[in-house]
Amino acid sequence: MSIVTVFVVITLTFFLMNLMPGDPFIGNKAIPKAIKANLYAKYGLDKPLGIRYLKYLGNLAQGDLGMSMTYKNQEVIGVIKQAFPVSADLGIRSLIFGVLGGLLLGTIAALNHNRPWDTGATVLAILGVSIPGFLIGTMVQYVLGFLFSNAVREIFHTDFQLIPIARWEGFKYTILPAFALGFGSLATTSRLMRTSMLDVLHQDYIKTAKSKGLTPFQVTLKHSIRNAILPVVTILGPLTAGIMTGTFVIERIFAIPGLGRFFVQSVQMYDYTMIMGLTLFFATFLIFMNFLVDIAYGLVDPRIRLGKGAA
Amino acid sequence: MESTINITPASFERVPKDLVAAQSILRPSLTYWKDAWRRLKKNKISMFCMAFLIFMGTLAILGPMVFPNYSSNNLEKTYSKPDSVNWFGTDDLGRDQFARTLRGARISLFIGLTSAMITVLIGILYGGISGYFSGWIDDIMMRVVDVLITIPDMIILILLLVVLKPGVGTLILAMSITSWTGMARLIRGQVLQIKESDFVLVSKIIGSSSMRIIIKHLIPNTIGIIIVRLMMLIPAFIFEEAFLSYIGLGVRVPEASWGNLAEAGALQFPNNLYMFFIPAAFIGTTMLAFNLFGDGLRDALDPKMRK
Numbered sequence: 050m051s052i053v054t055v056f057v058v059i060t061l062t063f064f065l066m067n068l069m070p071g072d073p074f075i076g077n078k079a080i081p082k083a084i085k086a087n088l089y090a091k092y093g094l095d096k097p098l099g100i101r102y103l104k105y106l107g108n109l110a111q112g113d114l115g116m117s118m119t120y121k122n123q124e125v126i127g128v129i130k131q132a133f134p135v136s137a138d139l140g141i142r143s144l145i146f147g148v149l150g151g152l153l154l155g156t157i158a159a160l161n162h163n164r165p166w167d168t169g170a171t172v173l174a175i176l177g178v179s180i181p182g183f184l185i186g187t188m189v190q191y192v193l194g195f196l197f198s199n200a201v202r203e204i205f206h207t208d209f210q211l212i213p214i215a216r217w218e219g220f221k222y223t224i225l226p227a228f229a230l231g232f233g234s235l236a237t238t239s240r241l242m243r244t245s246m247l248d249v250l251h252q253d254y255i256k257t258a259k260s261k262g263l264t265p266f267q268v269t270l271k272h273s274i275r276n277a278i279l280p281v282v283t284i285l286g287p288l289t290a291g292i293m294t295g296t297f298v299i300e301r302i303f304a305i306p307g308l309g310r311f312f313v314q315s316v317q318m319y320d321y322t323m324i325m326g327l328t329l330f331f332a333t334f335l336i337f338m339n340f341l342v343d344i345a346y347g348l349v350d351p352r353i354r355l356g357k358g359a360a
Numbered sequence: 361m362e363s364t365i366n367i368t369p370a371s372f373e374r375v376p377k378d379l380v381a382a383q384s385i386l387r388p389s390l391t392y393w394k395d396a397w398r399r400l401k402k403n404k405i406s407m408f409c410m411a412f413l414i415f416m417g418t419l420a421i422l423g424p425m426v427f428p429n430y431s432s433n434n435l436e437k438t439y440s441k442p443d444s445v446n447w448f449g450t451d452d453l454g455r456d457q458f459a460r461t462l463r464g465a466r467i468s469l470f471i472g473l474t475s476a477m478i479t480v481l482i483g484i485l486y487g488g489i490s491g492y493f494s495g496w497i498d499d500i501m502m503r504v505v506d507v508l509i510t511i512p513d514m515i516i517l518i519l520l521l522v523v524l525k526p527g528v529g530t531l532i533l534a535m536s537i538t539s540w541t542g543m544a545r546l547i548r549g550q551v552l553q554i555k556e557s558d559f560v561l562v563s564k565i566i567g568s569s570s571m572r573i574i575i576k577h578l579i580p581n582t583i584g585i586i587i588v589r590l591m592m593l594i595p596a597f598i599f600e601e602a603f604l605s606y607i608g609l610g611v612r613v614p615e616a617s618w619g620n621l622a623e624a625g626a627l628q629f630p631n632n633l634y635m636f637f638i639p640a641a642f643i644g645t646t647m648l649a650f651n652l653f654g655d656g657l658r659d660a661l662d663p664k665m666r667k
């Protein structure tokens with residue numbers, strides 16, 4: 050199934066991209082015809098579409114994604130190798146922040162149903178769902194990086210930065226982008242966890258667990274959370290997708306040299322091979338993540354065992 | 361304890377049926393919609409959000425008529441802070457931000473509403489056909505959806521937007537093309553479920569045509585879910601448009617949308633903050649209102665919540 054999807058993505062992307070008006074060599078200056086023809090020949094653009102498609106598939110099978118058309122002498126694979134770790138780092142941090150924070154918040158809300166803690170968590174969740182991550186990113190940048198530093202300067206007459214608001218040079222730099230990127234996931238997770246937890250808390254087995262004398266902590270950890278977490282596992286796939294697309298903007302806002310920024314730039318510059326390579330990479334990555342989530346679901350839920358033929 | 365029971369022949373007289381009383385209706389009969397409306401009215405937050413959305417909708421319709429100058433430049437007065445003439449200030453070319461915000465409301469809401477409706481429509485048609493005919497047609501149609509659903513939407517959306525000529529229409533088209541699969545699955549599930557239910561069986565037995573079953577049973581039983589989904593999709597599309605504008609693929613200037621206004625504001629950062637915070641506040645509050653109203657509507661339209 051996954052392989053079919055990857056193939057569809059390759060084909061779709063390839064043909065869509067070649068339908069694009071304009072090409073990578075439309076610059077500010079008009080390029081002489083002869084040079085243009087040479088450039089076309091160099092990147093194989095002079096051949097018919099079908100042949101280019103087959104050739105691309107052939108190269109792909111050998112793990113070759115081609116050369117970038119706008120960054121001189123840069124292989125697409127090279128760009129991915131260089132920029133993806135940064136994006137992955139940011140993405141994993143956001144996901145951990147979002148999912149763990151969401152689980153915690155949702156659990157607290159459900160255990161304190163209709164009390165102030167619940168209201169607080171619900172308000173936070175609905176805010177998180179409603180305010181786009183890129184707005185949150187810009188706002189925290191402003192409040193922490195600008196308002197706060199200015200206030201400190203007014204009062205203490207020294208330059209002081211609580212937390213770096215841009216670039217990517219160490220742990221401190223990751224906090225704000227990861228927060229902005231993960232906040233939406235946090236909200237979604239906590240909403241889902243709250244509903245699912247409330248549902249579980251009314252079940253008979255919770256009563257049984259309580260009546261056989263387990264401490265509230267044991268009941269919560271082993272019985273409530275273990276069962277309530279299942280729906281959350283199913284949305285891990287979409288959450289990963291959301292965080293990945295989120296990096297396109299968050300990386301731009303915080304000036305992080307990740308893959309998302311490359312993708313947006315390559316699209317704006319008609320860099321065929323780069324778009325193709327990155328799309329393929331992102332798509333395969335997501336499909337693979339979904340596959341992992343399916344497996345994780347089987348591990349968490351003992352009722353689901355993928356048997357032969359069931360997958 | 362001796363009590364005499366008076367039994368007279370009159371006791372055995374038949375009490376005539378009070379036809380008037382039997383026919384009179386004590387409580388007003390509630391249709392599905394009246395009942396839903398009654399429950400919605402009880403939810404204060406939802407009602408407030410509805411009022412807010414109606415207000416926003418009115419602004420979007422009437423605002424640009426009253427303040428039509430959303431694209432005229434005034435190079436004498438650029439980057440002016442909000443004052444009595446330009447209530448929301450002016451931008452880099454001296455365009456009135458108030459008129460642009462209103463215009464943005466119209467464009468953003470229009471995009472959200474239309475994309476959501478197209479998405480739902482495609483979803484209903486596809487899912488409906490698939491679910492109604494079932495069998496091998498269903499198999500093929502659902503396998504196609506299975507493949508499409510695993511393709512990351514945003515990536516294909518970005519590609520489509522690059523390939524097609526940018527504009528509001530393209531945006532709507534591209535966004536709806538990439539997001540109908542979830543809706544189709546939902547509708548198919550509903551249709552399959554209702555099709556197997558007893559009331560449809562009875563309806564078939566008494567000889568109703570397919571058309572009648574669709575109109576009388578399938579549609580009324582799914583409409584609640586459809587409306588709720590529609591309400592949830594609108595903010596999602598407004599969000600997506602804003603996101604795309606942020607990476608330069610959304611609505612292009614001089615046309616205004618909340619997304620590209622916020623983006624223009626973010627570029628000014630950290631100067632001229634009004635340019636960022638005003639559109640950001642509009643996006644945030646409207647999304648919030650849609651989400652809360654959608655939640656309320658879901659509770660109101662769910663027949664299981666009926667008491």
